[in-house]
Every structure is written in C-alpha cells, then in structure tokens.
Amino acid sequence: MIGMLNALIDLVESESGDDLDVSRFAREHGSTEYHLRRMFAALAGMPLSEYVRRRRMTLAAADLVAGAPTVLDVAVRHGYSSAEAFGRAFRAVHGISPVDARRDGGPLRTQTTLRFRLSVEGSIPMDVTITPTSELVLVGHAARVPLIHEGVNPHIQAHIAAIPPDEHARLKRLSDAVPAGILAITGDIAPDAPEGTELTYLHGVSVRPGTPVPDGLDSMRVEAGAWAVFAASGPFPETLQRLWAATATEWFPSNPWRLRPGPSIVRYLEFTGTHASCELWLAVESA
Template sequence: MDHYSRIQLAIEHLEQHLQEPFNIRDASAAASFSAFHFQRLFQAITGFTVLEYVRRRRLTEAAATLRNTAQGVLEIALSYGYQSQEAFTRAFDAHFGITPARYRKQEEKEHWTEKQMQKTIDFNEYRSKLGTEFHMNPPHMVTLEPIRIIGYEYQTNLNNEQHYAEIPGFYHDFGSQQKFMNIPERIRPDMAYGVAAHFQEDGAFSFIIGEESVGSDDSLEPGYTCLDIPGGLYAVFTTEGSEQDVRKMIYGSWLPASKYERREGPDFEVTDVWKSTPERLDMKIYIPLK
C-alpha cells in the first residue's frame, strides 16, 4: 500500500472520531506511521497541520449541525470538543466571520462560507497532481556507517512551520557564539551537521547542530548532547533554492511516489562551511530509507 493510501486510512480514522478527543497516536497508527512522520508527511502534502485539519473539519460539521438541526449551541460546542459555548463561539467567529447564533438565523448560509468549509480530504487527488507538481533532481543513494555527533540542542516545532522560521537562527547562534568550540575531539570541523531528533507527538522536536566527534559525552557543557546517527541506506538530496522547498518536495512528492519507505531514525543535513556563502549554502539532506 502506498503512502497516499495509508494516509487516507488515517483520514478515515479522524473522520470517524471527530467528536472525540484528538489523538494523533491513534490516527497515525491507522496509517502505520509514527506520529511525527505522519504529521510531517501530511503537512508537506497539504500545506497545513493535522491538528488544523481536524479543527477545520469540526467547525465545518458544527456549522452543518447548526443549519440542519435544532440542537442547542452549547450541546453542539461540547460535542465537537469545545469546553464552553464561549470558546466555540470565538473559534466559529474567527473562522467564518459570524457567530453561531447569527449563522443559524441566516436564510442563505452557503455562498459566503463555502471557501471556509473544510471538505474531507481525498489523498487520491494529491496523488494525481504528482506528474505536474514534482520538479526535483533525483537523489543519490548511499549506505553509511554509524556517525557520532556532538552538538548544541535547540527546541522547535512542526506546527505553523515554526521550525522553518527558527532553524536559520539556530545556525547563526551556533556560529556567532562559536558553540562548535565546546565540542570535544572534532574530526571534521569543516562539516556542520543539523539533525532532527527527539520527536514528540505534538510536533515538537529537537534540532541539534554539531559536528562529528570521537569524544566522550561524560563532561559536555550544558545544552550540548551526543547523538549517534544510525548506519544504513540514505537518500541524499542536494539543496537548490530554499531548504524549505526541498524538504516539502521530499516529503510531499518524492517519498510518496518512490518505492522506498522512510525507516526509523533522524533526518540530517550536512553543510560544507568552507564552500558555503550567506547567499548559497553547500548543503545535502539525508533521509533514512528501507
């Protein structure tokens, strides 16, 4: 079963449980993905997060219930996961531009809300777009030995694409504050590693910037950590343009269309600091595969 069919299974699970507490673990399990990987694939393909999709779907179904039934606003609010009528009213007004009470009284309710309504996603539609939207040089495949990285650990999040906004600043901090000088026994000081690790179900993760080292982690400075990157098969992508666009292409187009599965383990990127300029990074992105 391909990535799109598997993600569709997760969508079906979410639809069946819209009126229950949101549980990313159960939804991702329906697709046989880890919670973090499911969120990343979903966001790369659709452009928004799983949580945002669920929020839009709940508001859309709540609007239909307002229109088609005589249920009270509080009852509807509670059934779609809001703790109070006030919280539901604020969310409904922010999304549709009208309160639930006023919406219910409107004689014509379709034309002005149609664009805000979130229909159930069909990932077959996304699959059909691959031929026209996939523009990327193919990766080359390498088999690596395990690599030990020691680096400084920053915290970020997938939600609202927070990581894309923050990671350039992490690199600037790492270089300008010369944090690389606290890495013991560096063996390739011309190569800076950026490693996504320690994934959480809510989209939070660590981004570790460091270098290869044969040093011990027994006496690292505060904020530093040691991470062993597993050996194995990797797809290696060379960045052309923005890293954000490349990663969206990898997870939104290349990986779902490929014959490969992403295996457990961190993504990482390697920047040749001597060949890079502020205008153009010499960077390669490594994705673990099986």
C-alpha cells in the first residue's frame, strides 16, 4: 500500500489536467479507486483531489514567477481550458490572482511533494475480527450532517437527542441481525470527502432482509460481504477517532484486505458519555 501511494504521487507529478486516471492506476496496482482514495485521505490528511489541486497550483505559480509568456499559457499547461477557471483555482490556493503572482512574485502557498513511509510502531493494540455477513438492512432515523474529523459532532448529538426514548426501545426490539443493538451508521459519502462534506447519519439497527419494517423509518441496504470489526475501549470520542486513524496507518498497510464501498458502523457495547467500549465495523474485501 505504501509503495502504491508513492507511485500515485509520482503519477500526479507526471500527469496534467484530466490525464490523471485514478481508477486505471488502482486496477493496474491490484486495488480499487475507492480503497486508494480512502487510504490516501486518511494518511495524507487531505483528499487526493485537494492534493492534486495544491500541487498543480504550486507548479503553476513557479511557472508564472519564472516569466511564462501569458497566464493562459500556464493555465493550458496545467490542464485548464480557460484563464478564468485557472484564476479561480489559483486564487483558492494562493489567495492572490495569477496576474498578481506574475507581477509581484507572491506571497504564495507551496504544497511540497508528499512521500509516504510506513512506521511499524504498534502504538494502538488492535483487536480485529473478520466477520462475513449476508445482505444487511439498516433501519432507523436518518439525518444529513457535516463530516467532522475531531471531537464530538454536535449535529449528530442533536439528531439523537431529538429521538424520543420510547423510539430507542422500539428500535432495540426490532434488531434481529448482526451487528446487534443500536448502531451509529454513516454512509452516502465520497471515499475522500473533505471535512464539512454532508453525509447520511443513521441512528438505527440491523435487520434481516425479510423482517417487516414499520412505516416512518429510513433504511440502507448493504450487500453481503466481509467486515473488519475493530474493538476499542477508552475516552469518547478520542479513542474511536484514534482507532479510525490506526486502521489506515497500521492495519490496512500490513494486512491483505482493502475497503469496499459501504457504510461504516459503530456498535456501542458500553457508553457513559465520557467513556465508551465499542466496535468499528468497516466493509472490506480480500486485496
């Protein structure tokens, strides 16, 4: 995985504009675009699309300062069909226009070339079980909320708080499939979506495909397949967020599994508000 990501970085440096075919690159390296984008975002701390944009604007700025004949020449060289579109992208990264950069030389924001290195530290003990399941139907109460990487998500808190207590009890009674009990389910999001992107959060349970579902509940269907189930216990939400990061930095690079499209599921075994014992379920397939 580390070698594949570094080869992807090399491809970003050599390609321009729309020539970067991530899907083909992933296939040629025995992976999938979904898994590759998820791992890149987790390890780089930014989506692949954002890194590509920053690098191209870094190189474009260097061309402008070096005395390129026109802004349009630089725009075309870096994959833009118009000076206007290039100017918007350039200003979003550098905070100034290409004309100002060409005239004044800056100030400019530089994105250095990334290099991935694997450091095998085993800093977080990881209890993992590979669990196959048949098709899942996840039912409950859904809301659209923004993605927040660190700390408690207040939008999810507000959504859960608005669900009446007797509805929690009804959902528990409805649960008849693994993972059992009340679940925190996130889905409907791009594999490398930046923070702030809207996703679907479902507070619900897992049921068998044939189980009658009461009216008024939202649902997600998930294909049959394997799940990597990571167990963790500690302060909430820090422990869960560190576990998320460790799956990318420690577990996936050293195990023959990759992520497949599907929601992520958190099953709380014990929750006091400041401390949680939980399971993180990630949909996986053999690499």
